[in-house]
Amino acid sequence: DAGVTQSPTHLIKTRGQHVTLRCSPISGHKSVSWYQQVLGQGPQFIFQYYEKEERGRGNFPDRFSARQFPNYSSELNVNALLLGDSALYLCASTSVFEQFFGPGTRLTVL
Amino acid sequence: GENVEQHPSTLSVQEGDSAVIKCTYSDSASNYFPWYKQELGKRPQLIIDIRSNVGEKKDQRIAVTLNKTAKHFSLHITETQPEDSAVYFCAATPDSGGGADGLTFGKGTHLIIQP
Numbered sequence: 001d002a003g004v005t006q007s008p009t010h011l012i013k014t015r016g017q018h019v020t021l022r023c024s025p026i027s028g029h030k031s032v033s034w035y036q037q038v039l040g041q042g043p044q045f046i047f048q049y050y051e052k053e054e055r056g057r058g059n060f061p062d063r064f065s066a067r068q069f070p071n072y073s074s075e076l077n078v079n080a081l082l083l084g085d086s087a088l089y090l091c092a093s094t095s096v097f098e099q100f101f102g103p104g105t106r107l108t109v110l
Numbered sequence: 111g112e113n114v115e116q117h118p119s120t121l122s123v124q125e126g127d128s129a130v131i132k133c134t135y136s137d138s139a140s141n142y143f144p145w146y147k148q149e150l151g152k153r154p155q156l157i158i159d160i161r162s163n164v165g166e167k168k169d170q171r172i173a174v175t176l177n178k179t180a181k182h183f184s185l186h187i188t189e190t191q192p193e194d195s196a197v198y199f200c201a202a203t204p205d206s207g208g209g210a211d212g213l214t215f216g217k218g219t220h221l222i223i224q225p
Contacts (some may be wrong), residue, residue: 041218043213050210055210099156
């Protein structure tokens with residue numbers, strides 16, 4: 001888990017704006033998953049990407065999108081931000097079954 | 111989809127005592143059950159996991175048990191120490207490998223170790 005990196009660490013946006021979050025998985029891992037963690041709750045699954053293709057999607061609106069690059073890094077994009085999108089966004093690097101989380105990006109929507 | 115219930119929401123134990131956190135899941139196809147520890151302001155950290163082909167797994171002071179018939183699994187921490195204080199999350203997935211189905215998490219248990 002020490003190898004998963006995310007940027008930026010913190011972000012403040014206003015309603016209606018869009019945001020791009022970035023993640024680099026552990027070296028050698030080809031799969032990246034994105035989760036949203038609202039304060040006081042467990043993480044909620046948003047997307048999973050493997051070999052640059054979306055392989056899994058949670059119950060999130062189309063305002064959320066993602067992609068994975070040839071080097072297996074990934075971006076999560078959120079359009080038309082709502083106050084309820086304020087959360088910690090976690091990226092997980094997957095090795096077969098185990099998922100190792102990055103430090104997260106704290107997004108605040110004002 | 112999968113639904114994971116976790117109890118209790120808060121657990122306070124004396125240092126040195128044991129702590130047990132319990133989870134139930136709804137999807138009989140779930141076959142992988144990890145436990146994460148999250149300290150305040152930090153990332154969830156994988157501490158132990160179990161797959162459906164075993165009933166128990168132990169790693170030093172922590173152990174996990176799984177009852178597939180009853181669809182519940184538990185985390186056991188023995189000889190608790192102050193550094194065990196954190197929020198613990200259970201999770202489940204029917205994934206056959208690779209994370210495509212995502213993990214479904216419980217709501218967490220705040221474990222407090224009293225000195």
